[in-house]
Amino acid sequence: MIPPLLNRALIAGLLAVGMVISPAGAQTTLDKVSFGTNWVAEAEHGGFFQAVADGTYRNYGLDVTIVPGGPNDNNRMLLIAGKLDFFMAANTLMSFDAVANNVPVVSVAAIFQKDPQVFLTHPELKVTKLEDLKPLTLFVSKEGITSYFQWLKSEYGFSEAKVKPYTFNPQPFLADRQSAMQGYVTSEPFAIEKSAGFKPGIILLADYGFNTYSTLIETRREIVDKKPDLVQRFVDASVIGWYHYLYGDNAAGNAMIKQLNPEMTDELLSYSVKKMKEFGIVDSGDTLHNGIGTMTDERAASFFDKMVRAHVVRPDIDFRRAYTLRFVNKGVGLDLRPKNQDK
Template sequence: MSTSQFSRRNLLAGAGLSVGAFALGSTLLTACSEPGRGPAGKGGGDGTPLALQLGWLINSGQFGEAIALSKGWYDDAGISFSINPGGPSIDGIALVAAGESQIGQISSSPSHMLARSQGIPVKAFAVCVQDHPYAWLSTPENPVEKPEDLVGKTVGGPATSDILVKALLAANKISEDDVEFVATGSSVAPLMQGKIDAWGTWLNSISQRRPLGDDFVSMRLADNGVPLYGYIYYSTDDVLEKKADLVKEFTSATARGWEFAYDHVEEAAKATVEMAPESKLKDIQDDGEDMMKYVFTKSTAEKGWGTMDASIWESQIKLWDQLGQFNSAPPTVDDLATWDILDATADSRPKLG
């Protein structure tokens, strides 16, 4: 299905797709108010325009882009680059599919899988967060250390995390009837007040869990049978076919940005805040420092920043299909991802981890 078959009106009003409901990035940064729809970062020069549509707000997930912009590396690559922030009322995938931005980034892979399964022609070409940091936090007085510890207990978090509870239970063969989920939002207060037994958040969201201190117990989805990808870069089938060279240049420049950010978190945080002045530098820097261990892993040490593993995509497809999340036939790995861009940029993507 070509991009030209989708109009903006059809995608936003008629697709019936609530991609944003699965974004899972709302817990990552609440210090920012929602910015306007205008570009947050803009490269100079007369390069080829390339806009990155985010699924959520600008945060530490844009360290690589912030550095590449500030250093002029997109300009050097012949790209006039800009970032379009997302937000709770913005369906980023639909906007990319409608051609308003050439590429996009979504915070967690379920959104991408659901979009493709509904016929929206988007495909991942790189992954930023290899080892997903989403976890359930609990207190030492009432620890939840393994999925079985959830039986008979109440789990809270953003409404979008309900499906993550179900995925965790399904992966560990625990009945949904044995665990109660309550939509408590992105605040840790209900956990601290004893109203819930475990609370869902991204572990690198230091600013959100700061009231809890360092004395807490965490149980990550990725360690318990739910291997999601985070901050996926994607584009349409049409762009990946007709503008592959542009996407390759973007990927190389962004990888260079992330390589620099790896050893210069403070500078990356400052560059990010310049793009999103509503955010707090300490929150961005703290979140970013913790995030590095999820971006750079054994996989990136071997295959470079942005790598993807077909078996991880396959396991996600199977689990979401088991949960009945696809209204039609589940997508295949080839539907969801292409390795052409990664292969073409293998020499320019840093092998760190």
């Protein structure tokens, strides 16, 4: 009989070399998985880093390497080329575009139920609803013009005549008090508070019908076809990681983020998590019953119709090929959600 202390040491040693012990006592090698994000390490990726740091992926038989993105990286191309197994797609528009261009990738889970895209306003304007933005100068990025702003034009009658280029520099917004600036609810408001000393007003586009999914887990179709068990384990473990990151002790995940991105601060990480919970970015709506990562045909069809009306996507594509519901809506991790969360 192996003494308890020695037994624990043996198990730890096996884990260190990529081995796990199955209930039957057999040794099983962890499946190596690579996952590319679309930006540098930050709280908006927190659940994935948490699942690595706290051993959740290992508990699901996975040895996961996260490959951070950045301004000069294209991890999606690495996925398509077979260099990565999974990729963090920005939103559903990327999925529709893949179908339109016959790119053999598919979304298998949607971590963000709400896109974090917002407009920030000067507090003295007392902007309380989307329509209040119409008279203002709007600082919008090139990517924003071709995506969500087309929806603002078709659904709400916004005009490009009021738009000025947003170059990810807040100074033009700060200098013009009759303006609004695009941003993410999890980061830009914090930056404005720190640099300008005021809390900006926030209009979250998702709350007005811009119902794209965001931060999707994407993989190649061949992996879905040939390794469905691997996909399921990666999705389930990622979901558990997100519950732990939002509602548990996320110190391990944040430590990993800061190690990879030294510019990240504890204050910003805490702010981002707070805003993700406050605005229901990850856990709201369908996730309350189906679990984090959920997707539905109805939601996908609704967003597709809006993007067709806005002339952002072609009406003839088979948008249902952009995703599969095979790996989500199973209620994984619901028991980890605090009972007092009612967002």
